[in-house]
Amino acid sequence: MGCNCVKHLKSERRNDLATKTCFNEAEIGALYELFRKLSSSITDDGLISKEEFWIGLFRINKKQSLLADRIFQLFDFKHDGVIDFEEFVLSLNVFHPEAPQAEKVAFSFHLYDICQTGYIQQKEVKQLILALLDESDLTFPDDVIEAIIRKTFMDVDKKGDGKIDVEEWKEFVIHNPLLLKHMTVPYLKTCKAGRLDDNPITETQRFTNSFKTPFPI
Ligand SMILES: [Ca+2]
Numbered sequence: 001m002g003c004n005c006v007k008h009l010k011s012e013r014r015n016d017l018a019t020k021t022c023f024n025e026a027e028i029g030a031l032y033e034l035f036r037k038l039s040s041s042i043t044d045d046g047l048i049s050k051e052e053f054w055i056g057l058f059r060i061n062k063k064q065s066l067l068a069d070r071i072f073q074l075f076d077f078k079h080d081g082v083i084d085f086e087e088f089v090l091s092l093n094v095f096h097p098e099a100p101q102a103e104k105v106a107f108s109f110h111l112y113d114i115c116q117t118g119y120i121q122q123k124e125v126k127q128l129i130l131a132l133l134d135e136s137d138l139t140f141p142d143d144v145i146e147a148i149i150r151k152t153f154m155d156v157d158k159k160g161d162g163k164i165d166v167e168e169w170k171e172f173v174i175h176n177p178l179l180l181k182h183m184t185v186p187y188l189k190t191c192k193a194g195r196l197d198d199n200p201i202t203e204t205q206r207f208t209n210s211f212k213t214p215f216p217i
């Protein structure tokens with residue numbers, strides 16, 4: 001019936017994903033349980049739709065979230081509008097404590113490069129700050145926001161051309177280890193089926209909350 005939901009993960013698939021990631025086979029199994037829960041919350045079709053992603057990870061069901069939207073786009077790296085299990089595992093792998101730092105830096109760069117131009121521009125930073133404030137039901141005067149952006153670019157845009165490239169971002173992240181800490185979810189190192197079953201939403205929400213402080217707001 002067009003449903004590719006499988007109740008149990010085949011062992012060769014589990015093995016394949018374990019070799020590609022920092023997760024062992026048991027952990028891949030635990031992530032599969034979590035994936036099953038998220039992907040069946042609205043339509044049990046073995047795929048996580050944007051709505052299932054938003055509600056499951058961000059508990060958003062009314063207003064749009066710019067960050068949630070960007071994270072969804074990055075998870076959906078095959079660009080077909082839904083997240084399959086492979087996309088889910090490979091994307092979560094970036095947040096594993098043992099994942100290479102370069103992958104974390106790249107993920108965070110792409111996250112804030114909203115227009116996908118290869119640079120983080122001032123207007124994107126402004127868009128992000130406005131979105132983050134709005135999601136927190138806060139408003140800042142425009143001159144305060146402009147000051148935050150100026151400060152951010154003074155810190156990051158070392159070449160002074162008004163946009164942040166991936167090298168500048170890397171440099172910035174190295175000197176601000178807190179940013180990478182946000183890109184690491186210690187819990188992923190010890191995911192056990194039982195614990196995921198207990199409360200998958202809280203655990204996954206922990207990592208989504210970590211995106212909220214990239215800039216000195
Ligand atoms: Ca679904």
Ligand SMILES: [Ca+2]
Nearest residue numbers: 076078080082
């Ligand atoms: Ca996809």
